Each structure stands twice: as C-alpha cells, then as structure tokens.
Amino acid sequence: MKKLIVSLFLVAGISAAQADEGMWMLGNLNKKTRNTMKEMGLNLPANKLYNPNKTSLTDAVVSFGGFCSGVVVSEDGLVFTNHHCGFSAIQQHSTVEHNYLDNGFAAPSHEYELPNPELYVRFLVKTENVTKRILKDVNDTTDEKERSAIIDSLKYVIQEEVYKKDSTLVAIVDTYYGGNEFWLSVYQDYNDVRLVFAPPSSVGKFGWDTDNWIWPRHTGDFSVFRIYAGKDNKPANYSPDNVPYRPKHYSPISLKGYNEGSFCMTLGYPGTTDRYLSSFGIEDRMYTLNQALIDVRGVKQTIWKKAMDADPDIRIKYASKYDESSNYWKNSIGTNKSILELGILDKKREMEAALLRWIQQTPAERDKLLHLLSSLELNYKAARETNRAMYYMSEAFMNSPEIILLSLEILNFDYEADKKDMTASLRKILEKYENMNPEIDKTVFLAMIKEYRNQVDTIYLPDFYSTIATEFQGNDEAFVDSLYSNTKLDTPLGLRLFADSDSEYSIIEDPIVGIAIDILAKVFEMNQTSMEATTNIARDERLYNAAVRRMYADKNFYPDANSTMRLSFGTVRGYTPFDGGTYDYYTTAAGILEKAKAHYGDRDFRIQPELAELLSSNNFGRYADKNGDMSVCFISDNDITGGNSGSAMFNDKGELLGLAFDGNWEAMSSNYRYEPTLQRCIGVDVRYMLFIIEKYGKATHLINELKIMD
Structure with missing residues (x-):
C-alpha cells in the first residue's frame, strides 16, 4: 500500500506542490509554507505579511475595481496598478481633442485628478474559516439542490451578521476546494478613486495584441490612481470635499532591483484557477x-x-x-x-x-x-x-x-x-x-x-x-x-x-x-x-x-484561486521554452527601440519621437540598473492567473519591485496545471515606471510622495 501511495504522489503532480507553486491564503499559511518561504529568502515574519490585528503588508494591497489588483504606495493614498486595469477609466476621460490613451495624462495637482464614479478599491480586513458552520446541516445523503440551498442561506446569514455590526464593511463567504471548505472575507471599500497619471499607450500598451502573453516583453503596463475618503478617513462617495486617503500601510519602493534567483512574492487577487478539475x-x-x-x-x-x-x-x-x-x-x-x-x-x-x-x-x-x-x-x-x-x-x-x-x-x-x-x-x-x-x-x-x-x-x-x-x-x-x-x-x-x-x-x-x-x-x-x-x-x-486531498492527506494543498487575496512566491528566473532557446529574466529599454524599428509602420509598436529620444539618451539616472541599462520588464516563477494583473511584486523585505501584468504563452494552460520549468509571471519593473513618471511625464511631485529605498 505504501508503494502505491508513493507512485500516486509522483503521478499526481497537483499535490506535490513545488516551492514556487501555489496561490496561498494568507489567513491559512501553515508552518511548512512559512518555512519554505524563509528557506527561499524571505526576511519578514509571517505576521508582517497578514495580521488582522496589526499593520501588515496586506494593508497596502487592494482589489482594483473587482477585476484587477493594485498597491498603495504613498501616505496620501496613491495606488499603482496596470495600465490595462486603468484602461477603461483612461478611455472614458479621452476625446479626440484630449486623447489620454495616445498622449498620456498627468494631473499637476490634486484638484486636477479625474474622478471615476464606477471605480472602487477594496481592502481586506480579515478572513475566517466558517466551514463547520456552513456544513453543519448537510451530510453525504443531502440532496445536491437542497445542499446548495442550505449553504446559500447560511452564507447570507453570516454576511448579514457582519453588515449589521458595521454597515461600512463588505462580507463575502467564498467557496474553496470545490465546495468542501468555506471562508469569510471581510472588506472595506473606497468608492472615490481618481486618475492621477497614465503613460501613453505607446508605453502602457506597447506591442498590443502582438506581444500580449508573450515574452520577451517591453510593455510599461502601469497607471496611477489616488484613493479619496471623507475627512474622517472613512469611505465616502465622490465629493469635491473628500481628501486623500491615509492608509494603514503603504509600500516602500526598491531601486536595488533583482538578480536571477532573487526571492520574489506576489500579493493580489487572482481570478479563478481549476487545478483540481477532472x-x-x-x-x-x-x-x-x-x-x-x-x-x-x-x-x-x-x-x-x-x-x-x-x-x-x-x-x-x-x-x-x-x-x-x-x-x-x-x-x-x-x-x-x-x-x-x-x-x-x-x-x-x-x-x-x-x-x-x-x-x-x-x-x-x-x-x-x-x-x-x-x-x-x-x-x-x-x-x-x-x-x-x-x-x-x-x-x-x-x-x-x-x-x-x-x-x-x-x-x-x-x-x-x-x-x-x-x-x-x-x-x-x-x-x-x-x-x-x-x-x-x-x-x-x-x-x-x-x-x-x-x-x-x-x-x-x-x-x-x-x-x-x-x-x-x-x-x-x-x-x-x-x-x-x-x-x-x-x-x-x-x-x-x-x-x-x-x-x-x-x-x-x-x-x-x-x-x-x-x-x-x-x-x-x-x-x-x-x-x-x-x-x-x-x-x-x-x-x-x-x-484527491484524502489520498494525499499529508501533503500541502493550496486552494484554487477564487478572486480572494492570495500570496504566491518564487524566484526571478529565465526559462528555456524550446530546445536551443533560452530567455533571460529581464528586458531593457534597448529592446523597445529595436522592436519599434523592426515593426516600423505598425501602430501597435509606434513610440513618440520624444520617448525614443529619451530612451536613446541612456540617461536613466538613479533608475538605471548596475550596468547602466534601463530594465523594463522581468519574469519570475511566481504562480499567477487573470485578476493578478496589477499585483504587487515584492522583494524579500516587502519592498516593491514592480507590478505583475501577464503570464507567458508557453504555459497558457496554467489555470489547469502549474508547469515549473515553463510558467512565468511577467512584471513591469518599478524603476521603469518611476523613470516614465519623472522623466517623460514630468510628474516629479508624484515621485516626491513615494518612500524610495535606494
């Protein structure tokens, strides 16, 4: 029997989670996972990642609009997310006369920041396992329709309990492990979110459909918003009287970059995976x-x-x-x-x-x-x-x-x-x-x-x-x-x-x-x-x-993604997608100029003359890498899926390295199976983001808001 179990384990793949595989629940990080993270290089204790009673890293991470992720980066509620996550808001404010999609946008001060009535950000307050309460009235003989009705009614009861205690909170009971576990997530929503900065699409969407899901990538996929609140710092609908939100925690930004093998973790709200689907x-x-x-x-x-x-x-x-x-x-x-x-x-x-x-x-x-x-x-x-x-x-x-x-x-x-x-x-x-x-x-x-x-x-x-x-x-x-x-x-x-x-x-x-x-x-x-x-x-x-979970009862299972906050971790590293072909772990500004030249006349790779001149100058200042290059994008073996767009990519100290924005073409089946040798998370380097904000967008006032770790 023991021999059979071992052979099953080797075949299954899904249960033998690699150190860098998994979208882990922060409120349920077991000792094995925490130890693995430390062994890989994490220099933060687990209670600095998530702690419902004290300030932690998760307090800087938001669900952006319910479809993306983002990270708070200043004490005045500045949020970094992807350009494609802010794309709809940028488009809604654009006209032929004021084409922010083509030309970008930079608010010179708070009063020029643009409101977006349909947009909100969501902070996680706490999570709680409510499985026993949800399943107390069902058993193996319960009819499936009846089971579903009982579960739905109990979910509603639990959610209403939270709302009655504090009507400013949002409570959602989500399903995990195919309906075998249930967790309550409590959130705080802020509905006044304003556009602050957007690079031109020649930066934020460079390559468009051609490069989408493809590595090597040279897309500066980022945009900047600000959260506003009432004068008491509590959620409030849009009002000219609202003030910038003062977050519990905001992320410092690292200019030190990364090397191949550097520890990297991603915090965000991945949409859905089906790793355990038949x-x-x-x-x-x-x-x-x-x-x-x-x-x-x-x-x-x-x-x-x-x-x-x-x-x-x-x-x-x-x-x-x-x-x-x-x-x-x-x-x-x-x-x-x-x-x-x-x-x-x-x-x-x-x-x-x-x-x-x-x-x-x-x-x-x-x-x-x-x-x-x-x-x-x-x-x-x-x-x-x-x-x-x-x-x-x-x-x-x-x-x-x-x-x-x-x-x-x-x-x-x-x-x-x-x-x-x-x-x-x-x-x-x-x-x-x-x-x-x-x-x-x-x-x-x-x-x-x-x-x-x-x-x-x-x-x-x-x-x-x-x-x-x-x-x-x-x-x-x-x-x-x-x-x-x-x-x-x-x-x-x-x-x-x-x-x-x-x-x-x-x-x-x-x-x-x-x-x-x-x-x-x-x-x-x-x-x-x-x-x-x-x-x-x-x-x-x-x-x-x-x-499957019973068969491997001693193994460390992570639940499928379901739009709740998750942590993934791994290392910055390249990969070999085919025999004789090796991809490096980062790209540089030189690649932007090369692609623009190779695709001359193609609108999807067009860049403004002033951007070309700026990138050609090689005058990248403190945002340059050690060798003087301007790093644009990088890849890690962090486990991501749709919804992770805009997720913060942190180093071992919890400092921001960049924003996740894509997966890679060779591992597009990752929603069903993680492939450690192939699957990569593509991120935009925060140093390139800051370079574009300061040197191209002339928005030095935004740079001055940030806590930058040189």
Whole structure:
C-alpha cells in the first residue's frame, strides 16, 4: 500500500506542490509554507505579511475595481496598478481633442485628478474559516439542490451578521476546494478613486495584441490612481470635499532591483484557477467555453478593429472593450494550444487512473466512490452540446451586440428604486450609449446571427430565427435592418423614454427587447435541459476534489484561486521554452527601440519621437540598473492567473519591485496545471515606471510622495 501511495504522489503532480507553486491564503499559511518561504529568502515574519490585528503588508494591497489588483504606495493614498486595469477609466476621460490613451495624462495637482464614479478599491480586513458552520446541516445523503440551498442561506446569514455590526464593511463567504471548505472575507471599500497619471499607450500598451502573453516583453503596463475618503478617513462617495486617503500601510519602493534567483512574492487577487478539475472538465472547457470565445470574439473583433482603424473617434470609444475582449480571446487560443502540446489531459488521466486504483483498494472509499469517475464522464457527455450552445449564445448575443446587452439591462431595471438609485442606474446605461456606434453594432449583430447558426444545432436557435426564415425569407441583413430601423433604443432619447412614466412608449413592444426576451427564453430552456447533468457534475467534482486531498492527506494543498487575496512566491528566473532557446529574466529599454524599428509602420509598436529620444539618451539616472541599462520588464516563477494583473511584486523585505501584468504563452494552460520549468509571471519593473513618471511625464511631485529605498 505504501508503494502505491508513493507512485500516486509522483503521478499526481497537483499535490506535490513545488516551492514556487501555489496561490496561498494568507489567513491559512501553515508552518511548512512559512518555512519554505524563509528557506527561499524571505526576511519578514509571517505576521508582517497578514495580521488582522496589526499593520501588515496586506494593508497596502487592494482589489482594483473587482477585476484587477493594485498597491498603495504613498501616505496620501496613491495606488499603482496596470495600465490595462486603468484602461477603461483612461478611455472614458479621452476625446479626440484630449486623447489620454495616445498622449498620456498627468494631473499637476490634486484638484486636477479625474474622478471615476464606477471605480472602487477594496481592502481586506480579515478572513475566517466558517466551514463547520456552513456544513453543519448537510451530510453525504443531502440532496445536491437542497445542499446548495442550505449553504446559500447560511452564507447570507453570516454576511448579514457582519453588515449589521458595521454597515461600512463588505462580507463575502467564498467557496474553496470545490465546495468542501468555506471562508469569510471581510472588506472595506473606497468608492472615490481618481486618475492621477497614465503613460501613453505607446508605453502602457506597447506591442498590443502582438506581444500580449508573450515574452520577451517591453510593455510599461502601469497607471496611477489616488484613493479619496471623507475627512474622517472613512469611505465616502465622490465629493469635491473628500481628501486623500491615509492608509494603514503603504509600500516602500526598491531601486536595488533583482538578480536571477532573487526571492520574489506576489500579493493580489487572482481570478479563478481549476487545478483540481477532472480531465472530463478540462476537455469540456476546451470544447465549449474556450472554443466559443475563440470563434465568436474573433469575428466581433475583426469588425471592431476595421472600424477603429478607420476613425480616431471610434478607436477611442471602442479601445477599452476591444482590449478586454481580445485579452481572453488570445488567452483561450493559447490555453487550448498548451493543453494539447503539454499533454495536460494525459497527465490528468494518469492521475485519475491512479485515483481509481486507490479507491478500489480502500474499502471506505470504494463503498462511496467506486463509480465517481464514470459518473463524471457520463454527466459531462450528457450536458456538453447544450452547454456548448449556451456558451456560444452568451458570446454571440449576450456579450456582443451592445444593444442586446442594453435591452437585458432595461429588462432588469429596478423601477421601484428610489430616485437617487434610479438616476445612478440610468447614468450607467447612458454611459454605455456614449461609446456605442449603431452602425458598427448592427454589423456585429448580423455577423453574430450567422456565426451562432453555423455553430449550433437548430434546436438551440431562439424564436427570432423563425421570424427571419418566414417574414424575411431567410434574409438576415433585412431582418437586422428592420430591427435597427424600428427600435428606439439605439439613441439616448429612446433610453429616456423608457424611464419616463408619462411617455406612451412601451419598452416591451420595442423589437430589440423582443429579441432579448427570445434569447432569455431559449437560455432558460437550455438550462432546464442540462440542469440534472450540471447538478451531478458539481457534486462529482466536489467529491473528486475531496478524494484527491484524502489520498494525499499529508501533503500541502493550496486552494484554487477564487478572486480572494492570495500570496504566491518564487524566484526571478529565465526559462528555456524550446530546445536551443533560452530567455533571460529581464528586458531593457534597448529592446523597445529595436522592436519599434523592426515593426516600423505598425501602430501597435509606434513610440513618440520624444520617448525614443529619451530612451536613446541612456540617461536613466538613479533608475538605471548596475550596468547602466534601463530594465523594463522581468519574469519570475511566481504562480499567477487573470485578476493578478496589477499585483504587487515584492522583494524579500516587502519592498516593491514592480507590478505583475501577464503570464507567458508557453504555459497558457496554467489555470489547469502549474508547469515549473515553463510558467512565468511577467512584471513591469518599478524603476521603469518611476523613470516614465519623472522623466517623460514630468510628474516629479508624484515621485516626491513615494518612500524610495535606494
């Protein structure tokens, strides 16, 4: 039996965590993990990383907008995050006359810093294990739907308890280990966040789609915001009377840089990983979600890009949504490619074969789990085609034509809300109209009708496809022309009409809203069709996760990422992606000039003459490396995923080295398996950030705010 366990351990891979593998919970760092960090070079005690009762490093780390991470770097609430994390805010403030995307932005003083009503930052206050309380009323015989209902109700109760004690706090009970553990996270949100500095996109997005997810990288992916609070330093909605937030802790900045092998840790809010997902689940993701993203977004982005290239105003209005869409379009392409090239499915299947042997040889497990893997296989097969159609439906119609998204928001509009909330909701919807071009949207809608029809079985077509066939003789273009000619929702006036109680306009009778209702009806029907199999999958994946952890009970498991704060650690190091090819662990300003020259005429690699002159001068001052070069980006083997963008990358003393902003192409399957020899976290060097702020942006006043460790 002992020999079997050893062989299982070697095959599994997921449980034998490398020293640099894992996204660790700071409130649950065990002794083994803490010791490993010390052995690798950490010079801080664990209670300086996270301590709910005293100041610690986590007090400087924020969730930025709920989709990225950031770090507080001054006693006046200055926040560093990625340029692509601040991209939407930068775009919203940009016009053809004041194009902050192309030219950058620098507020000369506090009164010129630009507010962003939809943006917030979130600080972690504490975490607490509430698993026993959540699971006290469920057992192995509890029906899965009943189990889910009980858990959801208890989550709500726990969250409400926190809110009743302090209404300024946000409490969220999150699921860990596939539904086998539950932790409460308590947060403090600050809703007044203002844009302070943005480099031009020639710095912050240098390389654009071509270089996205690729190393070597030369992108200065950073932007600067400031948190504002009431005069009592507590959260407050935007007001001209608010003052810069005074943080519990802010991060010092290191100018000493790093060498290959230097300790590096990353603190942030990674989105989701699925390291413990079964092979059936991974294969399903490839075929359904990932392929839908690849196919549908590829069509939509081609239309957007053509329009953006033809019109500077359209380029500004569509820049943020194009950037968001293309990021995970390319990610999905790379993920599917890496899963196949790295044999991820084969490795997972080997582990599952070993798991099955362990179950068969362990009486207590055999009685409960003998048919676990076959159940997973059968239920994934049963749900696959319907789930695939739902992903294509979501991408084609609920995430592409913006007029459909607006219709869905209108259908969910709270007409009973108080005037203040209703006005705020209307403002949000109107802001979306400001960046929607009806002609482009109509072209996208037409393309989506064709793409969805080509990808799915006819049983998954919403009712409006019958209308196209009968009333429009199968002419998709005539159908779309009719919709956009007769709707009132393609103008801001139409939106105001639906909110006007005295108006004779009936929102339900608008043809676009009718299409949205058709889509919702078909989604509901598909959900009902796959519900039983989907429920069984959730149960079986939870049991699978628990079984793997029991099989390796003495091993150190980290939970999958779930948008809660996590720590990853490792070392700065290069890698060898293919035979004969070795990548260094950093890039320099010289590479920017080389790429700009090699891609001359390509807008994605264009840099301003003044930036080229500045980089060519080699006058980098105190921001230069020991050899006089200007380091731009660097890589470490820290474990990251989406959501980690903007995460602080610290040295062994807790000083800021840079900001994480990307993974690497060769390990795009990292959401499913960590590959220690290949996986790298790409970060922008803080010294390059400061150089751009001071020398290019002339924002010396921001440099003076920082605590810089020479």
